[in-house]
Amino acid sequence: MTVLIIAEHDNAALKGATFNTLTAAAELGPVTILVAGSDCASVADEAAKLSGAAKVLLVDDPQYANPLAEVFAPLVVGIAGDYGHILAPATTFGKNLMPRVAAVLDVQQISEITAINDPDTFERPVYAGNAIATVQSSDAIKIITVRATAFEAAVPGDSAVEIENLSASENPGLSEFISTELTKSDRPELTQAQIIISGGRGMQDGENFAMLEKVADILGAAVGASRAAVDSGFVSNDYQVGQTGKIVAPDLYIAVGISGAIQHLAGMKDSKVIVAINKDEEAPIFQVADYGLVADLFKAIPELEAELNK
């Protein structure tokens, strides 16, 4: 059975989680990649070269310049009949779009899968990752979002597959894009970073995050935060790692002044190596840490910066 994935991109290049979604999809069968956007031929070319891709569908139309679910869903629904599985990354893009597609097709979506057991059976975390449910779908088409950290990223192959052009579907005219305000940063994106240093309530205020940024710049790391730090207004929500923020699994995760609420652990406990720096030795973060340092972060972080600069 053929599998469709919905590529997430910015009209210039594919976004990271799309590569992992392709790897998941390839476990199910030959993969067609849908690239819908505006002036996005370069994205289709990039997708066509990926190992695991069998075909690329390109829909190049100004109405797809921004990913409005009301405009994208009819396009996916229109071609859904050709596929047994339709997958998208479990990013804000995929989470916004896929349930809209699923409901029109009368399908119960399977959200944020972390494993594929067979073509009908999938594993997905529930209760902030405190339990793993194995679910079997009886729907004719499976609509799935994929947790990127659970699958490897697909890489370019030796050759490029065919790119077929599709025409745009009708715009229902329900919604209009106004603007985006993206956080500008020279550091890697949280979900793509090899190393992340995150701050929690213990940081005390937003200005103190500058200490973490200095360490991040030495390590080439991204800066994250716990929900407590976001709720306290230290940093904006797109820093948030956790159940309701971003799910990350870097090689190294350094948690600074983070107590380790289950909601935060849900977002980072699959990291390869976890370091916790906290003055409270009872903090639950130490239970998941490979290396724990019981210390005042306002002393430890400048020391860490100095030590790394040696």
Next chain:
Amino acid sequence: MKVLVAIKRVIDYNVKIRVKSDQTGVETTNVKMSMNPFDEIAVEEGIRLRESRSAEELIAISIGPKHAQETIRTALAMGADRGIHVETDDEIEPLAVAKILKAVVETENPDLVILGKQAIDDDSNQTGQMLAALMGWPQGTFASELGISDGKANVTREIDGGLETIQINLPAVVTTDLRLNTPRYASLPNIMKAKKKTIDETSPGDLGVDTSARLTTLKVTEPSSREVGVIVEDVAQLVDKLRNEAKVI
């Protein structure tokens, strides 16, 4: 304008989740239950629309067993005008929830339905989008700011990497993210007043909705746990371990 908020009774977010030893689910007996935190934000947003006179009526709906009425009472105590309880003891999947909400929306005719972006039990993040799709309405998901004017809603959305603002026609569905507002606590006088507010009772059958499950849960297991780590003496030792033992920097 009339606003409907959908709320779910879930295991309280502070409760440590325990997987049942027979792998059929998680332990829910004698466990503290509360309103899903994102739904509290939805209720609060509805109340603010009511207070700013953008909305004339705020209705809170919950689907679930008898005890779901307590959650509706909480919403009424916060400031919702009346409640609807769709009683069922079955586990209802998001698609079926969306179908039930659609049936209610068709009789109540709200201009805006506000829901939490996800329930913290099954973490699906689907119901709002599905309801919007079934109604043929636009959706403003993961909202951090909501403005209503001239039959349209301006929604600022929390997206990966920043914020996105869209304008959607009403009627519409909006799902809440954390920064939309800080929910109020119900005051004691309002808790007393809420006891007198109406809760209409209905059921999926009365609404003509088939709620049979599409997903079968084969098992629920504990996530793999991490090996216990070590406590290092100082920063120098930490950096040494990261360089030479873990080899990650």
